[in-house]
Amino acid sequence: MTDSATDTAPPRVFRSDVRAARKRLAGQLRKTPVFHTTVTGPDGPLPVSLKLEYLQHGGTFQVRGSLNALLAAAGEPPHVVLAAGGNAGIAAALAAARLGRTCTVVVPETAPHSKVAAMWAHGAEVRWHGTSHAEACAHAAELARERGALYLPAHDSPAVVAGAGVLGLELEEQVRGRPPVLAAVGGGALVGGLAAALGRRQRVIGVEPERRAVLRAALAARWPVAVPAVDSAGPDRVGAIALELARRYDVPALTVTEDAVDAAREQLWREFRIVAEPSGAAALAALVSGAFVPEKGSRTVVVLCGANGDPGAS
Structure with a gap:
């Protein structure tokens, strides 16, 4: 996926x-x-x-795209879920925090710890799943459905x-x-x-x-x-x-x-x-x-x- x-x-x-x-x-x-x-x-x-x-x-x-997407989705659920291994997760976490929304970032196990720490610093929940970006994407989409959250494709x-x-x-x-x-x-x-x-x-x-x-x-x-x-x-x-x-x-x-x-x-x-x-x-x-x-x-x-x-x- x-x-x-x-x-x-x-x-x-x-x-x-x-x-x-x-x-x-x-x-x-x-x-x-x-x-x-x-x-x-x-x-x-x-x-x-x-x-x-x-x-x-x-x-x-990437904060440009994340902010634009969340501002455009003003009427959508307040919780945001996405898959990202680095900067896209940082950007989404920052954008969500700025707009008063909560954010979960699903990262593969290979995600750099420094970037995960930056996601945490912006208030995101970080969940590890799989060893690839594709596996993290599949889990993030499933998680968004389970939670009734907004799924944010990080790049597409x-x-x-x-x-x-x-x-x-x-x-x-x-x-x-x-x-x-x-x-x-x-x-x-x-x-x-x-x-x-x-x-x-x-x-x-x-x-x-x-x-x-x-x-x-x-x-x-x-x-x-x-x-x-x-x-x-x-x-x-x-x-x-x-x-x-x-x-x-x-x-x-x-x-x-x-x-x-x-x-x-x-x-x-x-x-x-x-x-x-x-x-x-x-x-x-x-x-x-x-x-x-x-x-x-x-x-x-x-x-x-x-x-x-x-x-x-x-």
Whole structure:
């Protein structure tokens, strides 16, 4: 089982949905800054605009989608249940607490303890179930039915994707021209939201680790397919809504190695004293490793989407 509520064609998300989300979220979020600078690529300095989304409430872009989804579901049951292995759970716990709702997050046994602690800190009940994101999703959906609670797909609901897309509307105001935007894939809410917001006005490029290339696999199969990984609590497939948006707007999926991600994180710390988690630095890894080659002299937008890594980890 996945985050998707159905195996039929997914609902479509449009720029109008993202604009409605921006109105709904007014006053609820930080408009995170953009830092115009250069980074070191394979052949020298590269102009870049870093979208510092790790400064968002909860340290992750995902609070945008969670807040939008819960605000849109104002008439639904007050208790929220979802499955998440990391930042999506933190975001939902924070959003629920802010809106006076209760929240249960079902996490797989592989979920990082630092992220579980953050869920607790925002008042969530955390329940462990299974060793994969898919098993946690199945249990969360069952639990929501038993409790008569609102089940919140962490990555694959229209409101979550539209909320994430508000970041794209901010970029239009913050960065001149229409440079390409690199963003991590994960479950797909971020790249899907950016594609919905920017459409063909601006190129959106997904970046994912080689060991969990869920968007690349889905684009090849034309449907979300599982890409198992024994060392990850994250989703094993991209959301169906994000895949539809990627196909509609020709969003490619670039892959990067773990070494490239480590090098990007090291450069962020060395040059800017930014501590990004691996998923937060994946987009930059594509640029500094040469997986993405910009036009000569052109600027690239890179979304640094999260900074909730374990401080004790390398």
